[in-house]
Amino acid sequence: MSRFAGKGVVVTGAAQGLGLGMVEAFLAEGAGVVAFDKQERVAELASERCAAFVGDQSRRDDCRRAVELCVERFGHVDVMCAHAGIAEPLPLLEMTEEHWRRHMAVNVDGIMFLTVEAARAMVAAGRPGAIVCTSSINAWFVEETHAVYNVTKAAVWTFVRSAAMDLARHGIRVNGIAPGVADTPIAELVVHNPELAPQYLKTIPLGRFGQPRDIANAVLFLASEDASYITGQTLVLDGGQTLGIPGDLEAAAEATGWEGS
Numbered sequence: 001m002s003r004f005a006g007k008g009v010v011v012t013g014a015a016q017g018l019g020l021g022m023v024e025a026f027l028a029e030g031a032g033v034v035a036f037d038k039q040e041r042v043a044e045l046a047s048e049r050c051a052a053f054v055g056d057q058s059r060r061d062d063c064r065r066a067v068e069l070c071v072e073r074f075g076h077v078d079v080m081c082a083h084a085g086i087a088e089p090l091p092l093l094e095m096t097e098e099h100w101r102r103h104m105a106v107n108v109d110g111i112m113f114l115t116v117e118a119a120r121a122m123v124a125a126g127r128p129g130a131i132v133c134t135s136s137i138n139a140w141f142v143e144e145t146h147a148v149y150n151v152t153k154a155a156v157w158t159f160v161r162s163a164a165m166d167l168a169r170h171g172i173r174v175n176g177i178a179p180g181v182a183d184t185p186i187a188e189l190v191v192h193n194p195e196l197a198p199q200y201l202k203t204i205p206l207g208r209f210g211q212p213r214d215i216a217n218a219v220l221f222l223a224s225e226d227a228s229y230i231t232g233q234t235l236v237l238d239g240g241q242t243l244g245i246p247g248d249l250e251a252a253a254e255a256t257g258w259e260g261s
């Protein structure tokens with residue numbers, strides 16, 4: 001498939017993990033991609049159809065420059081994946097202003113800057129496109145010691161609905177993704193922990209952690225014409241983790257000889 005041939009795409013958090021998976025998937029489907037990350041090693045991705053941009057999405061100028069770079073290199077910006085985020089654990093009793101504000105700046109301010117800068121470029125060019133923002137199941141399925149992260153991801157959820165409402169008149173669609181636990185450096189503590197990983201897997205009905213390709217597949221769908229009538233939605237990508245409590249009660253009853261009440 002080449003749903004994105006001739007399209008200009010910006011992906012933030014592109015140097016590793018889920019963002020890198022998105023860059024690879026968009027390139028495989030013909031797009032020109034601006035790979036935006038704060039890590040200099042994002043430069044290794046540069047190629048004929050991939051422009052690397054080192055910047056910080058909590059800085060509005062950097063967000064604007066990344067969009068301008070997309071227009072310079074590929075003629076226009078058609079898709080914005082406002083994706084990068086940080087998640088450093090800290091018990092609430094130890095919360096500092098610096099920790100709180102830093103997470104808000106990257107995870108909320110940055111998503112807003114990227115959305116607004118991309119939307120302005122789309123409106124100026126008369127070329128409505130699609131924006132996909134990264135939230136998380138942490139928006140409501142909260143994790144201990146992650147108060148500010150949980151709050152930022154809930155903010156992204158409502159921002160997606162708000163931006164979709166404001167930008168619909170320009171033909172711009174805005175959607176979100178809410179991954180569960182995916183196998184990337186941000187989730188290494190869980191996914192590659194020999195004690196925690198098996199416990200966690202019991203809570204995921206599909207029995208595995210998400211892979212970057214699982215997440216990229218959903219992002220490309222939302223960014224494509226296949227999703228032309230979808231806006232303001234956040235798609236949960238968690239292998240069923242937030243559906244409820246999995247467990248084979250029939251087998252448990254048999255094993256214990258329980259016959260019902």
Ligand SMILES: NC(=O)c1ccc[n+]([C@@H]2O[C@H](COP(=O)([O-])OP(=O)(O)OC[C@H]3O[C@@H](n4cnc5c(N)ncnc54)[C@H](O)[C@@H]3O)[C@@H](O)[C@H]2O)c1
Nearest residue numbers: 013017018038056057084085136179181182184185186187
């Ligand atoms: N992996 C998961 O289990 C999971 C689950 C739910 C949501 N998410 C979300 O997915 C996004 C990224 O997750 P990941 O798993 O790929 O994480 P990751 O930590 O592996 O990668 C994040 C990337 O973002 C970059 N980055 C961080 N701050 C930045 C900034 N200010 N400006 C530009 N780049 C910046 C980092 O350098 C890194 O390359 C985050 O928004 C995260 O909240 C991840």
